[in-house]
Amino acid sequence: MKNPLLLVLCCGVMLAQAQTTTLKGKVTDAKKNGIPGVNVLIKDSYDGATTDANGVFSFTTEEKGEKTLQASFISYEKYEQKITLAGGEQTFIIALKEAFNEMKVVTITAGAFEASDSKKSTVLKALDVMTTAGTQGDTYGALRTLPGAQTSSGDQDGLFVRGGSGSEAQTFIDGMLVRNPFFSSVPDIAQRGRFNPFLFKGTIFSSGGYSAQYGQGMSSAVILESQDFPEKSVTSLSLSSVGVGLGHYELSKDGKTAYGGDFNYTTLAPYYALVSQKFDHPKNPVFYGESAYFRRRTSPTGILKFYATASQGDLAISSDNLDSAGKKNLFELANTNIYTNFSYADMIGGGWKLNAGFSFSANSDQITNTYSYGSFPGTFKVNNSLTQGKIVFSRFFGRLSALRVGGEFQHSEDNIKLPENSGFTIDPVNDNFSSLFAETDVYLSSKIVARVGLRMEYSAFLNKSNLAPRLSLAYKLNDVAQFSFAYGDFYQKADSLLRWHSSGSQNTGFQKATHYILNYQVIANDRIFRVEGFYKNYDRLVETDYQAASYTLPVLNNNGTGWADGLEFFYRDKKTIKGMDYWISYSYLDTKRKYIYYPLAAQPTYAANHNASLRIQKFFTKISSSLSATYSYASGRPYFNPNRPDAEFLTDRTPDYHNLGLSYTYLTNFYKAFTVLVLSVNNVLGADQVFGYRYSTDGKTRAAITPPAPRFFFLGAFLSWGQDRSKEVINNN
């Protein structure tokens, strides 16, 4: 090393390697509070540090020149800054921005209750729907414990939301309308929903102000999203006090195809033999149900689903005839129902997503009744079918904003044959109904969102169209609280059943409801509080030219009006008591309407002013059990009393409604099957439940409409054998 230059050079290399820069400073959030645990580093190097409890960091680096300083931490956006390292000391104050986090982003909550497992910010989980005591796994039973819905539907089928009738609440499966979501009506006995809640991964219950993607429901939409893929092949068996069920679901080896089916047989004969019922049953209710499923992943993002189900039911009930003592009214019902749903979803390029669906359903009721007040004796045949297609294109803009456009087409047929001796025939009604809609979710920031939608509908039968604007806004005040507002017009064709009693329904137009909803919600620490106020205006409701004693079919018009307003509260707490989860809901409703045969504006028979429910679930993990209780209350509802003059129409009230349901669930393993045992009792305390009164023709005699028995008991075992062989593989190794 005689060359001094070389020596200098060598030293230079070593010096350069040893020359260090000290970087120090603090990482804070937007409120200048230090964030501990942040990874502060020079990009593409090992050098960096983790901030301490005060958000302070300090480290040295031998890197030099142009580099990138980076700071990252869970739930914050990554921070990057260009820096030049040239020895010495540099100080940085870094403020991290909170990342767009589902929990922290505003969501539209006005009028909407969502049960989902895939989203974090929902109020309910899918399981909550299935485990509500006293509902025996009926989705609608669980929804009745939520604000906005009547806790008891009394003797009528359906979901009664904010002063709306049962037919104003529509059910959609994978975006498509379900024509007959409930089992066919039987006089005085409310029927349950047809669909098993286990079919669905998500449920949205809208008590108003819902999306422009849906229509033809003036009050409410129940939006059900079917399950995607099973995680394994499963064979299931159910044994209960009311029947048996057997099913199998096969998942292909590549995990891309799944198919299966099930069969259910329900008979109430053994139950009725044990527990005495109010009515005689010349034919005990019997139902058969058969379902088939097929699902296929067509690409990493594409999924095709097919579901078909058929059911047949048969029953006969005889009840006392109020007009002639000792005589009986006989009601016989034979029902056949078919429902199919085919859907496909995939990304189609350019950031667009396609959702397409096709559904066919048909329902046939054959009803025979002997003479009773208000209907003709003989055999009625009521058939309807619905064939529909729907297509939706959606695209995300930025991180959250989205645009959805689409359309649907529905062909419906309604055919009612009255008994021949009635002397009346009713023309079949076939309608071709189509709609177009566009909707956009615009996030002005993570705190403000606006959903603006427009829906256009046309009915060929009515030869009328409508244009329905929808608007929802939500504003997040802070991490836990937000306000939401919804407005919209909702149109609906007249209920097809009106044609039983009237003529000329083609001369009517769409009925209209306008909703205004204001919602405030706080979610924090496993507790949820919601308060919601609403005003709903009904216009152009279908009315008949009211003539009490007339035996000619009245003519329909669109002169009916009505309104509803109310205030609702919801509180859920999963935290205060360990292992216990409860929710309370209360709804106040004030509503009147003049429609169908009402002589004046009156509170309808299905509307109680006060509804409340308390649902408690307690888990006993050590004994794999859970006990749940649901208490429901409703103040008295109006009932029709023929002895009143028109001026006092529907001024009588039934007694208050009380129902305490209890359910005990025990999870166990039985012959290698994952087994769920359920025992549940409805109306444990045996409270007298009166839904209204049925009067004799002369109005002098009346009978209370009450449930068929004071209590309903259910005992069931649900077994499933998973074909998941991994445990065996491990054990044999």
Next chain:
Amino acid sequence: MKNLFFIALLTLAFAQAGTAQNDKFVKTMETNIAMMDTAHSLEFYQKISNNFERIAGRETKEWTPPYYVALSQIQMMSFEPDQSKWSDLCDKGDQFIAMADSLSPNNSEIYVVKCMLAYGRIRIDPMTNGQKYAPIGSQFLQKAITLNPDNPRAYLENGINTFYTPPMWGGGKEKAEPMLATAKEKFDAFKPANSIAPNWGKNVYAFIMGEMGK
């Protein structure tokens, strides 16, 4: 000649830098892995996880740094009292184990951590997530064992999951015992591929045996 010497010297300097880089990777990993074995608090795991994450950002071809980030996340769950943060930890764990998986496909060790993350999801909300993630978790475990029947951590994980599963669901102490015995045998025979390959678990085994003895 002088020039030649000069070039040789420069080459040596760069070569040294090159091996130094590789040595630095192994040394840094070794240090952090050793630290991880003694980690006992959330803050400490966070620090180690951050260290591994920095290495992962630099050594984009190595599967072990993201593997240890994912493993740290799952360990952090046990120390994080705020359960609302668990889901973020699992998300981050999933993200890094996927990174490791893409760098080293069909790696038994990676599938063990995937299984741990699936069971982490179950801990977040057993009622909701149990039915979905229990089969996913056991599929990962099955794959881990198929890929390397001598991986002690797969048997350890199986034993732990079984021990904490109630007997009526096919779990329990009796069923876990033979699995943990197998884990013990495999641990005794196990030789890691190198100084930074996964070699953890003996202390976890000791802990779980202690729990079983209670």
